[in-house]
Amino acid sequence: MLAFIIRRLLQSVLVMLTVALVAFGLFRYIGDPINNMVGQEATLVEREQLRAQLGLNDPVPVQFARFVANAAQGQFGMSYRMARPVADVIFERLPATLELALISGIGALVVGIALGVYTALRRDGWLSQIIMSLSLIGVSLPTFLIGILLIYVFAVQLQVLPAFGRGEVVRLGWWSTGLLTESGLKSLIMPAITLGLYQLTLIMRLVRAEMLEVLRTDYIKFARARGLSDRSVHFRHALKNTLLPVITITGLQIGSIIAFAIITETVFQWPGVGLLFITAVQFVDVPVMAAYLVLIALIFVVINLIVDLLYFAVDPRLRVKRSGRGS
Amino acid sequence: MNGKPIVSASSGIKTPSLFARIADNDLFYSFIRSPLTVAAAVVTLVIFAAALCAPLISPQNPFDPATLNLMEGFTPPMAPNAFTGNVFWLGTDAQGRDIFSAILYGSRVSLLVGFAAVGFAAVLGITLGLVSGYVGGWVDSLIMRIADVQLSFPAILIALLIFGVFKGIVPPSVQDKVAIYVLIAAIGLSDWVQYARTVRSSTLAEKNKEYVQAARVIGVPAPVILLRHILPNVMGPVLVIATIGLALAIILESTLSFLGVGVPPTQPSLGTLIRVGQDFLFSGEWWIVLFPGLTLLALALAVNLLGDWLRDALNPKLR
Numbered sequence: 113m114l115a116f117i118i119r120r121l122l123q124s125v126l127v128m129l130t131v132a133l134v135a136f137g138l139f140r141y142i143g144d145p146i147n148n149m150v151g152q153e154a155t156l157v158e159r160e161q162l163r164a165q166l167g168l169n170d171p172v173p174v175q176f177a178r179f180v181a182n183a184a185q186g187q188f189g190m191s192y193r194m195a196r197p198v199a200d201v202i203f204e205r206l207p208a209t210l211e212l213a214l215i216s217g218i219g220a221l222v223v224g225i226a227l228g229v230y231t232a233l234r235r236d237g238w239l240s241q242i243i244m245s246l247s248l249i250g251v252s253l254p255t256f257l258i259g260i261l262l263i264y265v266f267a268v269q270l271q272v273l274p275a276f277g278r279g280e281v282v283r284l285g286w287w288s289t290g291l292l293t294e295s296g297l298k299s300l301i302m303p304a305i306t307l308g309l310y311q312l313t314l315i316m317r318l319v320r321a322e323m324l325e326v327l328r329t330d331y332i333k334f335a336r337a338r339g340l341s342d343r344s345v346h347f348r349h350a351l352k353n354t355l356l357p358v359i360t361i362t363g364l365q366i367g368s369i370i371a372f373a374i375i376t377e378t379v380f381q382w383p384g385v386g387l388l389f390i391t392a393v394q395f396v397d398v399p400v401m402a403a404y405l406v407l408i409a410l411i412f413v414v415i416n417l418i419v420d421l422l423y424f425a426v427d428p429r430l431r432v433k434r435s436g437r438g439s
Numbered sequence: 440m441n442g443k444p445i446v447s448a449s450s451g452i453k454t455p456s457l458f459a460r461i462a463d464n465d466l467f468y469s470f471i472r473s474p475l476t477v478a479a480a481v482v483t484l485v486i487f488a489a490a491l492c493a494p495l496i497s498p499q500n501p502f503d504p505a506t507l508n509l510m511e512g513f514t515p516p517m518a519p520n521a522f523t524g525n526v527f528w529l530g531t532d533a534q535g536r537d538i539f540s541a542i543l544y545g546s547r548v549s550l551l552v553g554f555a556a557v558g559f560a561a562v563l564g565i566t567l568g569l570v571s572g573y574v575g576g577w578v579d580s581l582i583m584r585i586a587d588v589q590l591s592f593p594a595i596l597i598a599l600l601i602f603g604v605f606k607g608i609v610p611p612s613v614q615d616k617v618a619i620y621v622l623i624a625a626i627g628l629s630d631w632v633q634y635a636r637t638v639r640s641s642t643l644a645e646k647n648k649e650y651v652q653a654a655r656v657i658g659v660p661a662p663v664i665l666l667r668h669i670l671p672n673v674m675g676p677v678l679v680i681a682t683i684g685l686a687l688a689i690i691l692e693s694t695l696s697f698l699g700v701g702v703p704p705t706q707p708s709l710g711t712l713i714r715v716g717q718d719f720l721f722s723g724e725w726w727i728v729l730f731p732g733l734t735l736l737a738l739a740l741a742v743n744l745l746g747d748w749l750r751d752a753l754n755p756k757l758r
Contacts, residue, residue, distance in 0.1 A: 142607030252740040254690045256697045371593040393603040
């Protein structure tokens with residue numbers, strides 16, 4: 113167990129270092145950082161001074177070490193486009209993205225599990241058939257198209273929901289939240305649906321498949337034979353065992369929700385980090401790109417780690433197998 | 440295996456004709472038995488054919504400014520234009536460009552990028568997978584480590600990153616010209632892992648079988664063993680991944696183009712058309728965005744359905 117955790121931790125550190133190397137490469141070799149920082153009229157001497165001051169003349173490994181040390185403290189230099197520290201810009205926008213991701217993730221999980229259980233239990237019902245067909249469309253529908261269709265129906269035709277922006281926000285310390293105002297909540301509905309729909313279909317299909325598999329097993333037959341109520345068999349015996357893979361997939365999906373937020377944020381002009389990143393790509397704002405990359409990687413790695421450990425904690429069989437085979 | 444049909448003289452059975460052999464095939468049987476799959480195949484073929492013959496069947500060349508009439512801008516679908524009286528099936532956009540023609544040319548770009556990206560990803564993934572599985576050792580661990588790291592990031596992020604790098608390195612004057620190749624490379628590079636993993640595991644299973652050992656004993660060089668003997672035996676799952684991968688690539692391409700980092704506006708794909716059309720949504724010109732969107736949806740859905748069917752049909756467990 114301990115060896116497993118240590119190995120997993122080392123692996124995570126390795127991944128983060130790789131990502132940092134990529135980010136450092138971006139930062140160092142795309143364009144000339146000096147050109148992007150000084151004005152047109154800077155003299156050669158001034159440029160050289162700045163270069164020496166930033167340590168760009170040091171050996172590359174030293175620079176990389178410095179980059180990692182700075183990154184670990186959340187310092188990524190100044191944004192070329194906005195002339196502000198990257199860390200400030202990102203932290204300002206992080207709450208918007210995290211709120212959106214959290215709400216759509218929870219929504220997808222709750223609705224996905226409910227629909228998955230329903231379609232598994234009534235697998236031949238007409239409603240299940242309709243839900244399953246719709247889910248296939250959900251998988252094929254590109255995220256941005258869902259957003260556009262929602263905007264057309266609810267913002268342009270019915271005019272009940274705002275088409276873009278985040279509405280009014282309330283500041284709680286450094287965190288800004290849209291969850292406490294009416295316009296903020298209204299603005300959240302469409303982006304959350306857009307972002308969560310794909311995850312919803314994924315979770316639903318997964319729960320359904322797992323449920324069907326579990327319902328065929330002997331212990332379910334035995335539970336029925338014991339005369340337990342359907343309710344008890346379905347929810348206490350079957351559902352519990354289907355949730356294991358669901359935990360894994362959902363955990364891994366949190367990361368991709370944050371990545372897919374790039375698209376949703378573009379469609380709805382949602383002022384989060386995704387929108388920041390896509391503008392950074394368009395304007396080649398390298399420090400912002402590098403910082404976003406490291407941030408996302410960190411989120412991914414941490415989630416992966418938690419999921420792995422959780423899996424280990426939840427499923428006793430894993431522990432036995434590992435110690436038994438020594439693998 | 441030299442191409443001649445093997446006919447057993449004693450039983451006197453003739454080799455059935457090609458048509459009969461297709462009709463007798465398991466795969467064909469399961470295909471015909473599934474109406475949804477047949478419909479998906481028809482839709483896919485229609486879109487492929489329409490995109491291929493776009494110059495022949497489209498009413499105008501939407502990217503030749505000479506054929507556009509500004510007076511015909513914003514003509515609603517199926518309604519005669521107020522000035523010229525021309526009717527456009529699916530309406531026109533701001534410049535009087537026929538949406539139907541734009542869709543035909545747009546699907547051409549989308550499909551081209553989709554196929555090329557899948558081809559690139561497949562060749563790269565299969566090669567690395569074969570090498571990884573056959574050679575083993577540190578080569579194997581290196582390739583699979585890279586695959587693991589990449590797999591933990593969504594494809595869209597990797598593609599965006601590659602694009603960001605490209606924009607930083609390539610001078611703006613030539614960016615538009617090479618953007619489409621970069622797009623293909625970006626999508627391909629973000630999607631090779633699946634092929635590599637599948638091929639590697641099949642290769643591991645195949646390489647200890649007798650036919651491979653026999654080939655090795657008589658001194659067939661490793662590249663030939665890989666390409667001539669192992670590759671044909673690991674292609675089944677690859678076909679499934681490639682089909683579903685095509686749908687994913689088309690969606691990824693349109694997403695990138697929608698985000699404004701894909702193909703240049705002079706060569707619009709379905710995603711670019713949707714990006715442009717989105718601006719007119721608020722002023723009521725819904726057809727500019729809706730029809731390209733529906734085409735994209737139909738294409739992705741049909742290819743996905745084909746992929747789903749292929750996966751089930753090739754999976755002996757489900758027979």
